[in-house]
Amino acid sequence: MKFRPLLYVVPLIISFALLAAEPRWQSLVEDGLHDPESPAIGVLQEPASALSLLPPDNSGNRVAWIRALREGYIEPRTNIYPETKIEVLDMDIVMEKTGELSMVMFPHKPHTEWLDCANCHDKIFVEKVDANPINMFAILSGEYCGQCHGAVAFPLTECNRCHSVPRSSFTGKPGVQPIPVSDQAPG
Amino acid sequence: MKIMPVSAIQSKRLSTRLLLILALAVMMPNVNAEYGDVVLNRISGANDMRPVIFPHWFHRIRFRCKVCHDELGFEMRAGANQINMGKIIDGQYCGMCHNGEIAWSVDECHLCHSGKPGLKTGIRGSNKTGGPGRW
Numbered sequence: 001m002k003f004r005p006l007l008y009v010v011p012l013i014i015s016f017a018l019l020a021a022e023p024r025w026q027s028l029v030e031d032g033l034h035d036p037e038s039p040a041i042g043v044l045q046e047p048a049s050a051l052s053l054l055p056p057d058n059s060g061n062r063v064a065w066i067r068a069l070r071e072g073y074i075e076p077r078t079n080i081y082p083e084t085k086i087e088v089l090d091m092d093i094v095m096e097k098t099g100e101l102s103m104v105m106f107p108h109k110p111h112t113e114w115l116d117c118a119n120c121h122d123k124i125f126v127e128k129v130d131a132n133p134i135n136m137f138a139i140l141s142g143e144y145c146g147q148c149h150g151a152v153a154f155p156l157t158e159c160n161r162c163h164s165v166p167r168s169s170f171t172g173k174p175g176v177q178p179i180p181v182s183d184q185a186p187g
Numbered sequence: 188m189k190i191m192p193v194s195a196i197q198s199k200r201l202s203t204r205l206l207l208i209l210a211l212a213v214m215m216p217n218v219n220a221e222y223g224d225v226v227l228n229r230i231s232g233a234n235d236m237r238p239v240i241f242p243h244w245f246h247r248i249r250f251r252c253k254v255c256h257d258e259l260g261f262e263m264r265a266g267a268n269q270i271n272m273g274k275i276i277d278g279q280y281c282g283m284c285h286n287g288e289i290a291w292s293v294d295e296c297h298l299c300h301s302g303k304p305g306l307k308t309g310i311r312g313s314n315k316t317g318g319p320g321r322w
Contacts, residue, residue, distance in 0.1 A: 026219045033220045033240050033302055033311060040301035047221045047244060060222045061244050076251045080258050080283060116253035119263070147263050148252075151310045152223035152243045 024062050025051055060154050066110045088112045093129060094165055096174035103165040103174065129175045220312035225265050228308045231300060238302035259283050266308040 025048040028034045029041050055064040068074045078086050089112045095104040121127045139146035150156040223243030231238045255261045275282035284290045
């Protein structure tokens, strides 16, 4: 087969140029959702004015939300009702049934820093290791992890953030990990 | 019909594929809602109001997910909450904060009802996935 470099190079250059030209945060008037005629334009805060001040990331809102929280860039309220119990759980679970991909390490800590146990248990996940038939098809359809990841939490293009434990280097046992290692922020 | 050698067919397929990628890149609309933006238009349009645009990014700077999704009872599925202005004025859902004390009150209709008329309810700005999801 004849190698035609133009065929590869030109589309690549154009794609990169388009990507580079795309603003990180679209202005409200151009986001395709807000009505440019709406009197809210000019009153509502523009995403760039808030998000550009937070630790950067490459996907989703382009914000490393966990870092923003842990490093004090933002201090979102944990509750409105004074009697609401705040629980943060530091417990990692390694899920081994991931086919050829690296195993999934699920860290409870960053999740419970944002969410209440009841948001996931038992509505989305049964509170038992291996009891949930999680798979990527379901996740891509907005079930299980896909209720948030792909919608508001980091998107499903970030495979390695979840599939983070290579089988070759893992010497422990899958399931609940004896010592949590979730202190490093996954972003 | 002219029979092409295999390599020619492969090369043709490849160039078609590359052209398709280029076409997609060019056609990709330069309009991107912010990741996690929600359009709420269950009843707004029918009542001659613009759809509501709910920005997750703005709210999560100020509140953790659980405040709305646990304490205030918002289901984690766009369109699944039977919200109406009566409930909001009663202090339910958005009305817990949008009462003129914590955030602007219901008098400021247009600040929430700011979407383009005719938009469908759903999560937008999550274009990085493009899966078969039903967000």
